[in-house]
Structures are given as C-alpha cells and as structure tokens.
Amino acid sequence: KAGVTQTPRYLIKTRGQQVTLSCSPISGHRSVSWYQQTPGQGLQFLFEYFSETQRNKGNFPGRFSGRQFSNSRSEMNVSTLELGDSALYLCASSGTGGPQEIQYFGPGTRLLVL
Amino acid sequence: GNSVTQMEGPVTLSEEAFLTINCTYTATGYPSLFWYVQYPGEGLQLLLKATKADDKGSNKGFEATYRKETTSFHLEKGSVQVSDSAVYFCALSPLGGYNKLIFGAGTRLAVHP
Numbered sequence: 001k002a003g004v005t006q007t008p009r010y011l012i013k014t015r016g017q018q019v020t021l022s023c024s025p026i027s028g029h030r031s032v033s034w035y036q037q038t039p040g041q042g043l044q045f046l047f048e049y050f051s052e053t054q055r056n057k058g059n060f061p062g063r064f065s066g067r068q069f070s071n072s073r074s075e076m077n078v079s080t081l082e083l084g085d086s087a088l089y090l091c092a093s094s095g096t097g098g099p100q101e102i103q104y105f106g107p108g109t110r111l112l113v114l
Numbered sequence: 115g116n117s118v119t120q121m122e123g124p125v126t127l128s129e130e131a132f133l134t135i136n137c138t139y140t141a142t143g144y145p146s147l148f149w150y151v152q153y154p155g156e157g158l159q160l161l162l163k164a165t166k167a168d169d170k171g172s173n174k175g176f177e178a179t180y181r182k183e184t185t186s187f188h189l190e191k192g193s194v195q196v197s198d199s200a201v202y203f204c205a206l207s208p209l210g211g212y213n214k215l216i217f218g219a220g221t222r223l224a225v226h227p
Contacts, residue, residue: 004157033213043203043217056212090157097213100146100165105157 001027004093004106012112018079021109025072025093032074033103034066037088046089049074050097078111086113116141116208120218123201127194127225135189135221137178137204145206147171147180147187148215152201161189161202194225 005024013019025032033056034046045058049068066076072093078085088110092103121136139147146165150158162171167182176191187204204218 031213033215035215042219043205043215045214045216048213050212056214058214092158092213092215094213099207099209099212100163101213102148102160102163103213103215105150105159107157 004091004104006089006091006106006109008109009107010110010112012114013081014114015081015083017081018077019081019111020075020077021089021091021111023074023076023091023093023106025074025091026104029093029095029104030072031094031097031101032068032072033092033097034074034076035090035092036060037090037108038086043090046076048097055097081113083113086111116145116206116216118204118206118216118218120202120204120221122219123222125221125223127223129196129225129227130193131225133189133191133194133198133223135202135204135223137187137189137218139185139187139204139206141185141206141208143209144182145208147178148205148207149176149178149187149189150203150205150217152203152220154200158203194223196225196227199223199225 033048048056068074088108090108092105094101148163149161162173164171164180205215
C-alpha cells in the first residue's frame with residue numbers, strides 16, 4: 001500500500017505571496033491532519049479534516065486554511081506569507097481519526113519564505 | 115491543558131549503550147501515548163504506542179510503559195546502534211482529539227561507533 005504523499009517537496013516563495021500544499025492519504029484513510037514543524041516552535045497541529053469537514057483546529061491565524069476533497073485528498077493554503085511561515089509542513093492520515101489510531105506521516109513539504 | 119515535556123538533547127551515546135529518554139505529560143483523562151522517530155530529511159515514523167495505563171509499547175528493541183501514577187512514558191532501549199541516530203518525539207492524543215497529536219520538543223540522539 002502506498003504511503004502518504006505530499007507535493008511539492010520543496011517550495012520557495014516571497015513575502016506576501018500565497019501557497020497551496022497537497023496531501024494524498026493512504027488509500028482508505030479518511031482523516032487527514034496537518035502539522036507545522038519549525039526549530040523554534042517544534043511540531044504544532046494546524047487542523048484535521050474528515051469527510052470534507054474540518055473537525056479540529058489548532059491555534060493558527062486565519063491565513064492558514066485547508067480543505068478536503070471527496071477522495072480524501074487534502075490541501076492547505078497559506079495566504080499573505082510571512083518570513084515566520086518558513087517551516088516543514090507535514091500531513092498525516094489515519095482511518096477515522098480516533099485518538100487511539102496510528103497517524104501515518106508523509107515526508108513533508110519544506111517551505112522557504114524569502 | 116494538554117502538554118508533553120521531554121528531556122532536552124542532544125543525547126550522545128556509544129554503540130551498545132543503554133538509552134533512556136524521559137517523557138512526562140499533562141492531560142485530562144487517559145490519552146493515548148506515542149513515540150515517533152524522525153530520521154534526517156524524512157517525515158515521522160511511529161515507533162510505538164500505548165493506549166491505557168500500564169500498557170507497554172515495544173518495537174525494534176525500544177520499549178515504553180504508560181505510567182498513569184507518574185504521568186510518564188519514558189523510552190528505553192537496551193543496546194543502541196548507530197542506525198538509531200535520529201530525533202525522537204513523545205506525543206499524546208487527547209480524548210476526542212480527532213487525529214490531533216500534541217508533541218514534545220523532540221530529543222536528538224547521536225550514537226557513535
């Protein structure tokens with residue numbers, strides 16, 4: 001079974017631009033979560049989607065948004081990029097998102113904002 | 115609120131040494147607990163998990179026991195290898211958290227021959 005895939009793997013943007021990242025979960029998984037990883041703040045939860053609905057959201061500004069499609073693929077969007085948005089963005093999938101389920105992570109998208 | 119505290123790294127060991135990475139948590143009720151590992155340039159991989167008090171998770175020689183009385187989930191391995199060099203993250207999944215993991219800061223392990 002193929003793992004979680006994320007595209008693109010690397011991205012360079014300038015301040016003020018917007019960016020869209022994509023995540024394809026493991027086949028059959030319906031829950032997708034997004035995380036931001038930075039050296040200063042570590043790994044922080046952004047949001048979670050299940051059946052095209054956002055069920056959970058972390059403490060991030062409204063510039064960060066996401067969506068999920070009927071095939072469970074998910075995208076996250078960051079508008080008006082700031083230098084501090086430079087990070088590794090990880091997505092993870094699981095079957096239904098229950099707290100005892102294992103989350104399977106993708107390799108991440110490394111975003112650099114100049 | 116929910117939080118995870120890990121011992122700071124880096125931890126530097128010689129091959130075949132004993133490893134302990136301390137992890138304590140704060141949470142309501144009985145969260146599920148996980149250890150994830152991140153190798154350079156990669157995403158996170160699950161190492162082991164425990165879902166209730168006194169459960170012991172184990173994988174690839176690593177072990178951790180869910181201790182409710184001390185709110186701890188320390189990671190141990192009896193004999194580390196160079197290939198274990200990576201960053202280790204302790205995490206909890208709160209009740210009703212819907213695929214939300216709260217991570218510790220991570221502990222970098224370097225194993226030398």
